Structure formats: structure tokens, C-alpha cells
Amino acid sequence: MSLLSLKNLTKTFGGLKAVxxxxxxxxxxxVMGLIGPNGAGKTTVFNLITGNYKPxxxxxxxxxxxxxxxxxxxxxxxxxxRTFQTIRLFQNLSVLExxxxxxxxxxxxxxxxxxxxxxxxxxxxxxxLEQSLKELEFVGLRQEAAQLSTSxxxxxxxxxxxxxxxxxxxxxxxxxxxxxxxxxQETEDLMELIRKMQERGLTILLIExxxxxxxxxxxELVVIEYGRKIAEGVPEEIKENPRVIEAYLGTEEGE
Amino acid sequence: xxxxRIIIYGILAVALFCSPFFLNRYxxxxxxxxxxxxxxGLSLNLIVGDTGLFNLGHAAFYAVGxxxxxxxxxxxxxxxxxxxxxxxxxxxxxxxxIARPIIHLRGDYLCIVTIGIGEIVRIALINNxxxxxxxxxxxxxxxxxxxxxxxxxxPQEFFYLIWFFVAVTVFFFNRLxxxxxxxxxxxxxxxxxxxxxxxxNTAHYKLAAFALGAVWAGMVGDIFAAKMTxxxxxxxxxxxxxxxxxxxxxxxxxxxxxxxxxxxxxxxLPEVFRGFASFRMLLFGGAMVAxxxxxxxxxxxxxxxxxxxxxxxxxTR
Numbered sequence: 001m002s003l004l005s006l007k008n009l010t011k012t013f014g015g016l017k018a019v020x021x022x023x024x025x026x027x028x029x030x031v032m033g034l035i036g037p038n039g040a041g042k043t044t045v046f047n048l049i050t051g052n053y054k055p056x057x058x059x060x061x062x063x064x065x066x067x068x069x070x071x072x073x074x075x076x077x078x079x080x081x082r083t084f085q086t087i088r089l090f091q092n093l094s095v096l097e098x099x100x101x102x103x104x105x106x107x108x109x110x111x112x113x114x115x116x117x118x119x120x121x122x123x124x125x126x127x128x129l130e131q132s133l134k135e136l137e138f139v140g141l142r143q144e145a146a147q148l149s150t151s152x153x154x155x156x157x158x159x160x161x162x163x164x165x166x167x168x169x170x171x172x173x174x175x176x177x178x179x180x181x182x183x184x185q186e187t188e189d190l191m192e193l194i195r196k197m198q199e200r201g202l203t204i205l206l207i208e209x210x211x212x213x214x215x216x217x218x219x220e221l222v223v224i225e226y227g228r229k230i231a232e233g234v235p236e237e238i239k240e241n242p243r244v245i246e247a248y249l250g251t252e253e254g255e
Numbered sequence: 256x257x258x259x260r261i262i263i264y265g266i267l268a269v270a271l272f273c274s275p276f277f278l279n280r281y282x283x284x285x286x287x288x289x290x291x292x293x294x295x296g297l298s299l300n301l302i303v304g305d306t307g308l309f310n311l312g313h314a315a316f317y318a319v320g321x322x323x324x325x326x327x328x329x330x331x332x333x334x335x336x337x338x339x340x341x342x343x344x345x346x347x348x349x350x351x352x353i354a355r356p357i358i359h360l361r362g363d364y365l366c367i368v369t370i371g372i373g374e375i376v377r378i379a380l381i382n383n384x385x386x387x388x389x390x391x392x393x394x395x396x397x398x399x400x401x402x403x404x405x406x407x408x409x410p411q412e413f414f415y416l417i418w419f420f421v422a423v424t425v426f427f428f429n430r431l432x433x434x435x436x437x438x439x440x441x442x443x444x445x446x447x448x449x450x451x452x453x454x455x456n457t458a459h460y461k462l463a464a465f466a467l468g469a470v471w472a473g474m475v476g477d478i479f480a481a482k483m484t485x486x487x488x489x490x491x492x493x494x495x496x497x498x499x500x501x502x503x504x505x506x507x508x509x510x511x512x513x514x515x516x517x518x519x520x521x522x523x524l525p526e527v528f529r530g531f532a533s534f535r536m537l538l539f540g541g542a543m544v545a546x547x548x549x550x551x552x553x554x555x556x557x558x559x560x561x562x563x564x565x566x567x568x569x570x571t572r
Contacts, residue, residue, distance in 0.1 A: 050452065076454035084452070090445035096562055101442050105454030107435050111467060114434030115427045121434065128435075129567050145564055168454050 001064070003028040003203050004049070004080075004172055009058035011044055018044045020227040021058070026172070031194060031204045033218035033235075037247055041227040042207045043085055046174055049205075050082050051075045062172070077105040081170030083161040085177050085207070089149040096145040098160055099135055102167025103128040135163040139193060155186040162193070173197065175206040179213050191217050215239070223247065264512070271418065275411040283410040285526045287482065290417035291475055293518035296502045297424050297511065298471035303500065304509035304557075305437065306464040307444030308358075309366035311496050312373030315353075316469035318380065318491035320346040320476025325394040325486050326387055335400045335481040339474050346473025347466045354465040358458060373496050380488040393487025400481045413482050420478065424471065425511055432511070433560060440464055441509075498522070505546060507553030516555055 002025035011019040018041045026032045034042050047053045049060055051072040060068040067075055076082075081102070090098050107128055109121040136142045139159040144152060152160060158178055165173055178194075179187045187210060194217045197204060208214050214221065215235045223231040223238060225247040231238055238244055275283050299313045320342035327333050327341065357368045383390035400407045400416065407416055431437045442450040443457045451457045480486050502521040507513020525535050546553070 052448075052452075071456075071458075072451045073454050073456045076452065082452055084449065088446050088449035088452070090442050090449065092445055093441060094559055096564070097438060097441075097560065100438060101450065101453040101455065104435060104439060104442075109435050111431065111436045111463065114431050114436045117430055117434075125434070126567065129562055129564075133564065133567060146559075146562075148559075164453055 001028075002026055003063060004205070005059075005061045006045070006049070007059040007061065009045070009048055009060065010056050011041075011048055011053055012056055017227050019048065019055075019224075022224060022227070022229050023058075024222045024229065024232060026203060026205055027220075028171075028203050029198065029201065030219045031198055031206070031217055033214045033221045034205065034207045034224065035209075035214055035221055035238075036224040036230075040224045042224060043176055044227075045224070046082065046176055046205075046207065049075075049174065050080060073105065076168050076170075079169070079171040080174060081165035081168045081172070082174040083158070083165050083176055083178060085180065087154075087157050087161060089157055089160060089164075091148075091150045093149060094145070095136065095141060095147050095149050095152065095160055096129075096132055098149050099132040099163050099167050100128055102135075102164040103131055105168055132163075132167055135166045138166065138196070139163045140189075155182040158182065158190075159193070166197075170202065172203045172205065175204065175208075177207055177209065179208055179210045187213055275414050280410050282526075283414050285523060287410060287413050287417050289518050289522045290414070290421050291479060291482075292498065292502060292522040293421050293515050294417075294424050294475045295472055295499050296506070296514040296518050297421075297428055298468045298475070299499045300503050300509065300511075300514045301428070301431075301440070301471075302464050302468040303503055304507075304514070305432070305440040305444065306461060308461060308464065309362060310369045310465070310468075311366050311493075311500055312369035312371070312376075313468070313472055313499050314491040314493070314495040315373045315376040316346045316350055316472040317476045317479070317495070318376055318488075319349045319469075320473025321480045321486050321491070322380065322388055322394070322476070323473070324477040324480040325397050328397050328480070329394055332398070335398055335477065336402065339477050342473040342477040343470040344473070346476065347470040350465050350469030351462060354462055358461045358465070370493065370496075373491075373493055377488050377491055377493070380491070389487075391488060393485060393490075395485040397480050397484045397486070399484070400478075407481075417478060417482075420474075421515075425515070429511055436460075436463075438560075444509075501543070503553075505543070505553060507555040507557060510553065510555050510557035513553050513555035513557070517553070520554075 004026040007023050009019055009022045010017065022045060034045060036042055044053065048055050051070050054069050059066055062078060062080060067078065090101065107124050109124055113121040133142065133145065136145055139162055141156060141159055141163060149157065149160060162178065179190055182190060191213055194204060218235055221233065221235055221238045222229060223244050230243045230247060231241045274286065295313065295317060299310065302308050302310045323342045323345045324335055324338045327338055328335050353372055357365060360368060380388045381391050407413055439455050439460045442453065442455055443460055447457055498521055502517030503514055505520055506517025528535055528538070
């Protein structure tokens with residue numbers, strides 16, 4: 001059974017159909033790429049999955065449960081983590097605190113146990129700290145733990161977002177242009193990181209414009225244009241697909 | 256560095272503790288009102304400084320607490336200190352009921368609505384709602400607090416009651432800051448979308464910040480009623496909310512030492528400069544403008560949290 005399936009998802013903004021009857025399945029343990037020209041509606045699809053938008057019609061089924069219309073934090077606690085296209089870190093807080101944000105949904109202590117520092121609360125804090133440091137180690141930012149998040153380089157800020165999403169202990173990780181703003185070496189490292197995350201048993205759904213990364217990292221691709229799905233398949237197929245080439249390069253005039 | 260800070264705070268605390276022995280009644284009373292503003296400031300700081308929700312109607316929660324104490328004490332003669340949790344509860348419930356429908360408003364919009372709430376409460380009190388608030392005259396004859404059979408009546412005695420409450424508040428709020436709850440408030444101040452996307456129930460925490468801030472303001476209301484023995488709507492004017500807000504911005508938004516300093520500056524300095532009464536507001540305004548230009552974070556901005564990274568590190572490597 002697939003971990004995530006979108007069924008006839010449609011979202012309109014006023015008269016604009018941003019996502020139009022899109023369906024696809026993401027198999028457990030796979031890396032799926034969502035590609036398409038700028039403005040095709042890729043990020044809108046992500047926002048529909050994570051509950052930032054509610055679809056006009058259609059279904060999002062995660063792990064056998066219908067999740068459309070749930071609040072984002074509920075969806076996160078069910079096991080879908082995400083990063084943002086425009087980096088959204090907590091700018092006044094440290095690298096470590098940013099990752100601790102991800103641990104939040106796996107913790108329980110509230111205002112009262114925090115005020116009294118109960119033994120259970122202390123234990124939970126230590127466990128969260130350990131896990132956060134582990135995730136920072138995993139993405140390679142362990143040394144920067146105490147720094148302010150905005151002091152990191154652009155590429156490292158993207159990695160920090162990934163660490164924060166990993167700290168929510170997701171089963172499905174959604175990455176919105178993870179290589180955006182990264183140089184060639186950083187992109188290489190990112191591909192390695194994606195492979196390592198797949199080894200950890202994570203399922204990954206990503207949007208990316210870097211074709212080299214998409215072709216190498218993804219097991220399967222879905223292409224959308226003007227909110228509609230125009231192709232689906234393994235990278236080799238997609239590369240040869242005339243509809244896709246047309247969407248990216250356009251048709252010659254006079255044809 | 257950290258030890259130096261603890262020593263400084265320790266010396267200040269001891270100096271404050273001993274001050275009633277050296278000061279006359281008037282100055283002790285000034286310190287009492289500084290203490291009350293400090294607690295009010297700390298409670299509002301949870302909402303404004305930690306969570307980033309602009310609330311310019313905090314006097315409303317303060318008023319609900321004070322009137323709860325006054326009404327229950329004068330009609331049912333319940334000892335005023337026993338009413339402390341009751342006042343916190345009524346103010347907290349009031350805050351939840353009021354804040355629930357408006358909590359999704361952002362920045363200045365929320366600010367305007369909270370100003371409205373503050374004014375509605377004040378005017379309702381003047382208009383003698385349900386015939387129990389005593390109208391513009393307020394309520395008098397509130398009993399003095401008693402502790403273990405000892406009646407608190409002199410400013411020096413109130414000094415220790417109030418500053419004990421300040422100490423308790425600082426202790427608990429400091430722990431709160433160093434916890435999951437406190438961090439969650441900071442996350443949603445910094446970026447609400449990212450906080451929700453990281454699995455934090457932002458609506459819940461906004462409401463929780465409001466409720467907890469109001470509970471504390473309500474309890475201050477109880478102590479205020481006990482100290483004054485008379486309360487009237489003019490004690491809970493818009494100006495009070497502005498002062499609480501100002502002391503946070505001036506001292507350091509989100510910083511406990513900053514808020515305490517702010518309370519001294521806002522409630523204490525005007526008394527020191529009473530000789531220049533007509534210039535007070537001018538100086539005050541000038542200081543605020545200078546702050547906004549040269550030190551936008553406040554005089555004592557919040558310090559970064561520290562975590563025992565090294566002690567945990569051995570286990571994770």
C-alpha cells in the first residue's frame with residue numbers, strides 16, 4: 001500500500017485553478033520528485049498535503065487515513081514533516097532551539113510541569129536535547145548548535161530546516177526546493193543526505209528545479225503544468241516524454 | 256560571566272530586602288507600586304514579549320481580578336488572601352472567553368481590539384454592571400489581608416508580601432522560559448507558519464499565553480485591592496495598560512531582568528523626578544524615542560538560552 005495518495009485534488013484561488021484534479025501515489029520508502037515549470041502549482045500541492053490550504057475537492061490519504069482539512073500541527077504529529085521554499089527559520093533563536101521546535105510534538109509537558117520542573121519533564125527535556133543533537137549531527141551542523149540560526153550560510157539554513165523536520169520523527173518528509181540557493185558541492189552533499197534519509201526508512205517527496213539532483217535522487221517523478229498532472233514515471237521515461245519537453249521548452253512557433 | 260551576573264542579582268536582591276529599614280513610608284510605598292508593576296509587567300511579558308501578541312488591554316484582566324476580590328470580600332467576607340486563586344481563575348476564564356474569537360488577529364489588529372476590551376471593561380465598571388461594581392465610586396471597605404493571624408497594614412508589611420510575590424513570579428516564569436512551553440511561545444513569535452509546520456499547536460499556545468498572563472494579572476488585582484482597600488474604575492484606565500506595555504518595551508521585551516528594570520524606570524523614576532513634575536512626560540517621551548532609535552531591543556534584552564550540550568554530548572557520540 002502506498003504511504004500517501006492524492007485523489008483528484010483540486011484547489012482554486014478565485015477564478016484560478018491552481019491545482020486541477022491531481023492524483024498520484026507515493027510508495028513507502030521511495031523518493032518522489034514533483035517537477036514542473038514555475039507557477040505550475042507544485043508548492044500548492046505541498047500546502048494541500050500539509051494542511052496549510054484546504055482542497056476544494058479531492059482527498060489526501062496518509063497511511064490509510066484521510067487527512068485533508070486537518071490542522072497542520074495535527075498532520076505533522078501524524079508523521080509528515082516539511083521544509084519551506086523560502087527559508088522559514090526562527091531567526092532570533094539558536095540552531096539547537098530551531099531543531100528543538102521539531103521535538104515539540106513528541107513531548108508532553110505543559111505549563112505546570114514546566115513551572116515545577118517535575119522529574120518527567122526533566123527527563124523529557126534531556127531526551128529532546130539528545131535527539132536534537134543527533135539530528136544536527138546527521139545533517140552536519142553539530143558544531144554550529146549554539147549559533148544564531150541566521151548566522152548560518154544559506155545552504156546550511158536549508159539543512160537546518162531539514163534537521164528541524166527530522167526532529168518531528170516523520171515517516172514522510174516533504175522538501176520544497178531543498179537545493180535552492182546551494183552551490184554545486186552543497187547540492188552533491190544534499191543528494192548524499194537524501195540517500196541517507198532513505199536508508200533511515202523515510203519516504204521523501206520533493207520539489208526541485210535542479211534537474212541533475214532530480215534525475216539522480218528520485219525513484220519516480222510527477223510532472224505538473226498549469227495545475228494539471230501531465231506525466232508520471234521513472235526519470236528516464238520523463239526525460240524522453242514529449243509533453244514534458246514541450247512544457248519546459250515550449251513548442252516552435254508556426255507548427 | 257554567569258557567576259558575576261548571579262552575584263549582581265544577589266546583591267540587588269539583598270539591598271531590596273533590607274531597603275524598608277532605611278526608607279521612609281513614602282518610598283517604601285513607591286517600591287510597593289514598583290513591585291505590583293513588576294508582576295503585571297512579567298505577566299504581560301508572557302503575552303507581548305514571549306509570544307509577540309500585542310495586548311494593550313491588560314488592565315482589563317487586572318480589573319477583573321481586583322473586582323472579584325473586592326466583591327467577594329465585601330459581600331461574603333472571605334479573607335482576601337484566600338481569594339488569590341479565585342481572582343486568578345476569574346481573570347483567566349475571562350481572558351479565554353474574550354481572546355478565543357480574536358486570537359487569530361495579527362499584530363496591530365489584535366492591539367486595537369485589546370484596547371477596545373480594556374475600555375469596555377472600564378466603562379462597564381463605571382456603569383455599575385449587574386449592580387455589583389459600585390459605579391464610578393468603586394468599592395470600599397475591603398478588608399486588610401491576614402497571614403497566620405497577623406494583619407498586614409503598614410507599607411513595610413505590604414512590601415514583603417508584594418516582593419515575595421514578585422520573587423515567586425520570577426522563579427516560576429524563569430522556569431517556564433526554560434521549557435517546552437516557553438520555547439513554543441518564542442517559536443510562534445518568530446514565525447507562526449513555521450511553528451505550525453513544526454508541529455506546534457499555535458492557536459492553543461496563543462490562548463495559553465493570554466490565559467496565564469491574565470491569571471497572574473488577576474492575582475495582582477487581588478493584592479492591589481487588599482493594599483488600597485478602595486478600588487474604582489479609574490485605577491484600571493487605558494493609561495495603566497500603556498504603562499505595563501511601555502515598561503516591557505523599555506526594559507527588554509521577553510527578558511525577566513529587563514521587565515523588572517522597566518518597572519523601576521516606569522513606576523519609580525517619575526517619583527524620583529517629582530520635582531520636575533511638568534517635564535516628566537516630556538522626558539519620558541524623549542527616552543522612549545531615544546530607545547526606539549538606539550536600542551530597539553530594550554535596555555536588558557533577553558539572553559540566549561543555554562543548554563547542557565556538553566554533558567549530553569558524551570551519550571550521543
